[in-house]
Amino acid sequence: MPTRATRRLMELLGYKALYPPQEEALRAGVEAGESILLATPTASGKTFIAMTALTNNLSGGIGFYTVPLRSIAQEKYRQFKVLEKLGYRVRVSIGDYAEGAPRADIVITTYEKLDSMLRNDPSLYKRITVLAVDEVHYIGEPKRGPVLESLLARITSLSNPQIVALSATVPNAWEIAEWLGAKAVVSSWRPVPLREGVYRQGTIHYSDGSTRSIIEETGHAHVDLAIDSSREGGQVIVFTQSRRRAAQLAAKAAKYGSRLSYDETRAREAARLFRQTEGPSTLREEVARLLEKGVSYHHAGLSNRQRQIVEDAFRSGGIAVVYATPTLAAGVNLPARRVVVEDYYRFEEGMRKPISVAEYKQLAGRAGRPGLDPYGEAVIIARGRDTVEELMEDYILAEPEPVESRLGGLRGLRHSILGTIVAGVTRLRSVVEIHANTLYARSLGTRKMGSLIARAVEDLVSWGLATLQGDTLAPTLLGVEAARNYLDPESVEVARRLLPRLGGAGDLGLLYVISSLPDMTRLPVTRREEDYLLDRLLDEAPELVDRLEWTGPWEMRVLKTALLLYDWINEVGDEEIASRYNVGPGDVAALVDTAAWLARSLSGIARMLGHQAPGERLALLEKRIRHGIKEELLPLVAIPGIGRARARRLYNHGYKTLHDLITADPRELLKIPGIGPGVVARILEFTGRRDEAEKYTKMESLRGKGLQALMD
Numbered sequence: 074m075p076t077r078a079t080r081r082l083m084e085l086l087g088y089k090a091l092y093p094p095q096e097e098a099l100r101a102g103v104e105a106g107e108s109i110l111l112a113t114p115t116a117s118g119k120t121f122i123a124m125t126a127l128t129n130n131l132s133g134g135i136g137f138y139t140v141p142l143r144s145i146a147q148e149k150y151r152q153f154k155v156l157e158k159l160g161y162r163v164r165v166s167i168g169d170y171a172e173g174a175p176r177a178d179i180v181i182t183t184y185e186k187l188d189s190m191l192r193n194d195p196s197l198y199k200r201i202t203v204l205a206v207d208e209v210h211y212i213g214e215p216k217r218g219p220v221l222e223s224l225l226a227r228i229t230s231l232s233n234p235q236i237v238a239l240s241a242t243v244p245n246a247w248e249i250a251e252w253l254g255a256k257a258v259v260s261s262w263r264p265v266p267l268r269e270g271v272y273r274q275g276t277i278h279y280s281d282g283s284t285r286s287i288i289e290e291t292g293h294a295h296v297d298l299a300i301d302s303s304r305e306g307g308q309v310i311v312f313t314q315s316r317r318r319a320a321q322l323a324a325k326a327a328k329y330g331s332r333l334s335y336d337e338t339r340a341r342e343a344a345r346l347f348r349q350t351e352g353p354s355t356l357r358e359e360v361a362r363l364l365e366k367g368v369s370y371h372h373a374g375l376s377n378r379q380r381q382i383v384e385d386a387f388r389s390g391g392i393a394v395v396y397a398t399p400t401l402a403a404g405v406n407l408p409a410r411r412v413v414v415e416d417y418y419r420f421e422e423g424m425r426k427p428i429s430v431a432e433y434k435q436l437a438g439r440a441g442r443p444g445l446d447p448y449g450e451a452v453i454i455a456r457g458r459d460t461v462e463e464l465m466e467d468y469i470l471a472e473p474e475p476v477e478s479r480l481g482g483l484r485g486l487r488h489s490i491l492g493t494i495v496a497g498v499t500r501l502r503s504v505v506e507i508h509a510n511t512l513y514a515r516s517l518g519t520r521k522m523g524s525l526i527a528r529a530v531e532d533l534v535s536w537g538l539a540t541l542q543g544d545t546l547a548p549t550l551l552g553v554e555a556a557r558n559y560l561d562p563e564s565v566e567v568a569r570r571l572l573p574r575l576g577g578a579g580d581l582g583l584l585y586v587i588s589s590l591p592d593m594t595r596l597p598v599t600r601r602e603e604d605y606l607l608d609r610l611l612d613e614a615p616e617l618v619d620r621l622e623w624t625g626p627w628e629m630r631v632l633k634t635a636l637l638l639y640d641w642i643n644e645v646g647d648e649e650i651a652s653r654y655n656v657g658p659g660d661v662a663a664l665v666d667t668a669a670w671l672a673r674s675l676s677g678i679a680r681m682l683g684h685q686a687p688g689e690r691l692a693l694l695e696k697r698i699r700h701g702i703k704e705e706l707l708p709l710v711a712i713p714g715i716g717r718a719r720a721r722r723l724y725n726h727g728y729k730t731l732h733d734l735i736t737a738d739p740r741e742l743l744k745i746p747g748i749g750p751g752v753v754a755r756i757l758e759f760t761g762r763r764d765e766a767e768k769y770t771k772m773e774s775l776r777g778k779g780l781q782a783l784m785d
Contacts, residue, residue: 095117111258138179139205153179165182167183168186174197192559198496207239226489236255271461280470295311299413303333322415344362347361364391367393372657374660409440430474494547499546537549560590571585593634594663596664637654668698734759
């Protein structure tokens, strides 16, 4: 019998009954505070179990729901806000790493942001009463795995919260559960049955031995499979491994839009909204035209708003088929009746490699819309000489690879140890004990872990981030600054090496330093781009050429990233940036967000290293990166609603300072393109002219209501 809190939650969410895996989780004691690892298929109700733990066991503390990606955090926040009706304060926290935890009962956040909160406020360890970890299989992912594993090791060593770990693909669930001190709840039950098969030459061969004939009418297997499902009212997601191919395949499918079934009214509305987004006009027009045909693509090159429009249109039936890279399968709730795996190879480190079984299972898990589809289908398109039998054996009938630790490298360990000692654990023996509690140490032995810890500590000490005296390992002020800004410890050493040489080489020199840091994501470079990048370097900062040690492949990636950011802060348009660097608005947004964080963090580090002038310039550069502007526009973008484009228009029309706006005639402001009544109202409000602002706020509310409303 569910507890009263669980029954209230069920009533709030409209649940009449629970799914079998949910009932099993309740029997395992999740309501009573037992830690569990719930390994069940997509759409089997895992989020409800996390909500159950949170609403039953907060006990005056804070509950966290952690995810690997910001986009997932935003989606989960929209789901969890319903808990405010039960009296809980729910917040999402995905912003500045230096910020502490928000005032809330339940916080939705990413692994990295929770880690940074604990570094900035170590008392938080004792206040966590429930920790839900979504997509816990990310422990086995190279980039985020070390962060998640070390975070869980520290939390379980320094606190005693209820852990609710969730995943659709953890074949070694009992091993991971034992490590977490949790009970494993494993089930293959799905709300929508899943059929898996391999497509070749007009036939889907299913794993149960049955087949389905597909009319080969377009010459493109992925389009034929989409049309076949669409005729029966099913939507389709086609997964491929590159952004370019996703766009190319979507363009081919759009030619057959008349054969697809979709809501044309909603498709046109999605196209209209997409045209209104920011970013290159060519991209906006390309996707809008696809949407009008009931087709789209979806990848990280699109902005958050653009991806949201595509997802909403798909959910509402305005899209029949979406072509996506695997990022769509990483937690975004967007199921389809048929999932098509168009490409099961990807290029990694210059080599063509097959995707893992675990990744295939993640993609296949998107098949089947609960309440809409009688079944879900996952279909692999056989390529080249690969046979139906081989693909059936290698993917459909195969077990996913076990989740294994990725903490074996020094980078993740240095990061974790610094975070541990900043949290107040300064006895070396205790640091070793905490890291002996990692999955890596448990699986490979404490001796190897001890050797790695010794090397990591040696690096932290030699880089000036920590001191070691006897059994006491303490952070220096520099170490505390790095940890609380969530910097990779090696970033401090890179800054120490590069700032004396490049700190005085202007904005591009500082952007080159930022782009060289281990924390920075760098853009790929093709051979044909190298000459262009070197020419740009000679044009923009010839003094920088002699200060660079070498311009090999890695340095070219650094240079390309730095030049993109340089163009961004000098107000080069979205269209031109996209063309020069072969990027989308999502790429630019991600680079800008990371670079602004690093500029602010490096500003304090530079000062502590004795580089006062570069430190001050980095503080200024952070604001310019965040807004994408020249320095002269900084006063104007302080006004809410004034971005880089409007600020430039105001400046060019003579409104160069806040004083100019304090004395401005609102009627003259309205004559500036892109400055409407709502913007004028915000300017007047910001400059203290509240009575006048009210008039223009009313004017804005009447816009679009017709001439008669304005006259009235």
